[in-house]
Amino acid sequence: MSHLLEIKDLHVTYRGDEAKVYAVNGLDLTLDSGQTLGLVGETGAGKTTTALSIMRLLPERIGIIEKGQITLDGYDITQASDADMRVLRGSLVSMIFQDPMTSLNPIRRVGEQVAEVLELHQKNLSKEDIDKKVDEIFQLVGLPVERKIEYPHQFSGGMRQRIVIAIALACQPKLLLADEPTTALDVTIQAQVLDLMQELKEKLDTATILITHDLGVVAETCDQVAIMYAGEIIEIGTAEDIFEGKDHHPYTTGLFGSIPDLSKKERRLHPIEGMMPDPTNLPSGCKFHTRCPHATAICQQQEPPFIKNGTQGICCHLFADAAGNRGSQEDK
Amino acid sequence: MEMPILETKGLKKYFKTPRGNLHAVDDINISIPKGHTLGVVGESGCGKSTLGRVILRLIEATDGEVLFEGDNILKYNIQQMDAMRRKLQIIFQDPFASLNPRLSVSEIIADPIRTNKLLKNRKEIEERVVELMQTVGLSERFINAYPHELDGGRRQRIGVARALALDPKFIVCDEPVSALDVSIQAQILNLMMDLQEERDLTYLFITHDMSVVKHISSQVMVMYMGQCVEIAPTDELFEQPMHPYSQALLSAIPVPQLRHDRKKRQLIRGEITSPINPKPGCRFAPRCPYASEKCTGESIPLTERSTGHFVSCVL
Incomplete structure (x- = not known):
């Protein structure tokens, strides 16, 4: 069976004033319908760049897909024309952005903004049909239908994010990219929005990539988890592998150590020392070796192999030895 | 208990708006012993940042007292206050x-x-x-x-x-780690805890992140629409939250662990109502699953349920 989304060896760079920024460096990913993948990492890990590449919304002439292939439902996104992309965006793949304040048009009624997507992608619908559909979508995301004539500023943050979700789901896309959809919201509202997304996923069978830095959010919503560092996926697996498995990439371990744990009494946290490397000048070998407590000479010289073990994959020299030989690495 | 380094008594800040008074901070009484941290949690708009600023007189209070080492600093003149500011500092959210x-x-x-x-x-x-x-x-x-x-x-x-x-002796930390990545957040939190131990600093730690507050505070106050709804020693609050709002806040936190039973979270409905001219009675009542007619009408005082654990709820 072919996958809904397949990314092969994706490389994305940004042209900076002084230097080239290596944002995504050889990313492989697959996703099937109805699955939710959590894409986790710190600021600058390349999470949003990956999503923008799938949407083909990288800043023109600055963000460049250097290499690699993105196949979405049989379409080769990297080769598609701009006109094709306009058709695909919204109908096959849509995106929810972090800040619901800036992703809505402040001078158009929210109902119109939802209707716009339908007008663009489903041209055979009459005005009445579109009206009816907008009402349905409003109900689906838990917005009072009578408020569709209001403007974005009249809604609270949580409500605005519901509108953004309504726009994204209006044409029932097969893939939804959610870029930190709840980061700007309060916890109680976040819980409401996460529950809504969960419910919609079950109803519509949409595949979702949830970009977040919050492992708590991932644990609540995702079946698959990919951890990114410096433009690479350094660990990937099912939620069980990541949250309950015993083998982890040292960075994953560090990320978990950094989170204040509600169930533990311990006061001191165990952060990862140092900072993310400069993306214009990435370290050789394993990009994490500068901060890794287990780094050895080989980590500086060679890029670590991708070791696959069942559903889990880890990109680290530590596990190359454990696997016995380098032959067990996945064929790309 | 030792003498508190900072106390507030009946502290109020109302902002005048065309539609009436906005109750940003409404009758807050806190007391922080030297070398301890009081965590203040609540959602956006609950008045937690205003509280921090009113204590430092960056915003003038409408009513009440702020006692620093027993002295009401709200009565200080400019010269006295200038001298006092050396002891009172603030760390802001957005670096x-x-x-x-x-x-x-x-x-x-x-x-x-x-x-x-x-x-x-x-x-x-x-x-x-x-x-x-x-x-x-x-x-x-x-x-x-x-x-x-x-x-x-x-x-x-x-x-x-x-x-x-x-x-300084006292620092208001207004969401100092909210804008940072988790791994960096942990570094800064560790630094702040080390400094506190070394220098015997007292913190008022404002945040919306319950897990951060648990790590750094000895006492936690939960605010809702300008009022304190619950205040308790940290461990006690996390083990036995009594106010329905505190319970909802705690259950809404996404925990980085898989829940196999997938227990349905206790979600609270709706959103924060307007803090302009609030009606008497419990301000959380419109969203509260246990609300009854007892909750409206008159204001509900904080009552001590166990040592140091105060709750404002009729339940």
Whole structure:
């Protein structure tokens, strides 16, 4: 069976004033319908760049897909024309952005903004049909239908994010990219929005990539988890592998150590020392070796192999030895 | 119990709006013993930042008292207050907006020292700056750097160094780690806890993140629409939250663990109502699953349920 989304060896760079920024460096990913993948990492890990590449919304002439292939439902996104992309965006793949304040048009009624997507992608619908559909979508995301004539500023943050979700789901896309959809919201509202997304996923069978830095959010919503560092996926697996498995990439371990744990009494946290490397000048070998407590000479010289073990994959020299030989690495 | 270093009594801040008074801080009574941390949690708009600012007199209070070492600082005149400010400092949320982009790191950290004329000799000032940079874990090579050259974690370290420059006794920390990545957040939290131990600092730690508050505080206050709905020793609050709002806040936190039973979270409906001219009675009642007619009509006082654990709820 072919996958809904397949990314092969994706490389994305940004042209900076002084230097080239290596944002995504050889990313492989697959996703099937109805699955939710959590894409986790710190600021600058390349999470949003990956999503923008799938949407083909990288800043023109600055963000460049250097290499690699993105196949979405049989379409080769990297080769598609701009006109094709306009058709695909919204109908096959849509995106929810972090800040619901800036992703809505402040001078158009929210109902119109939802209707716009339908007008663009489903041209055979009459005005009445579109009206009816907008009402349905409003109900689906838990917005009072009578408020569709209001403007974005009249809604609270949580409500605005519901509108953004309504726009994204209006044409029932097969893939939804959610870029930190709840980061700007309060916890109680976040819980409401996460529950809504969960419910919609079950109803519509949409595949979702949830970009977040919050492992708590991932644990609540995702079946698959990919951890990114410096433009690479350094660990990937099912939620069980990541949250309950015993083998982890040292960075994953560090990320978990950094989170204040509600169930533990311990006061001191165990952060990862140092900072993310400069993306214009990435370290050789394993990009994490500068901060890794287990780094050895080989980590500086060679890029670590991708070791696959069942559903889990880890990109680290530590596990190359454990696997016995380098032959067990996945064929790309 | 030892004498509290900071106390507020009936502290109120109402903002005038065309539609009436906005109750940002409404009758807050806290008391923080020296060397301890009071965590203040609540959602956006609950008045937690206003509380921090009113205590420091960055915003003037409408009513009430702020006692620092037993003295009401709200009565101080400008000269007295200027002297007092050395002991009271603040660390802001956004390390991008709270640093002057046109000053270098050393100028930013030296600014409070110069303003207060603590040291006059240039060399002494520089030595002090270097010392402060070491304290907060900033490498000396950044001394002439400008804020835009540094990342969020380092910028927040500058904010901490600046707050420490005058050797304060009390620091209001207004969401100091909210804008940072988790791994950096943990570094800054550890730094703040170390500094507290070394220097016997007292913190008022404002945050919306319950898990952060659990790590750093000895006592936690939950605010809702300007009022304190529950205040308790940290462990007690996390083990036995009594107010329905505290319970909802705690259950809404996404935990980085898989829940196999997938227990349905206790979600609260709706959103914060308007804090302008609120009706008497419990302000959480419109969203509360247990609300009854007892909750409206008259205001509900904080009652002590066990030692140090106060709750304002009829349940």
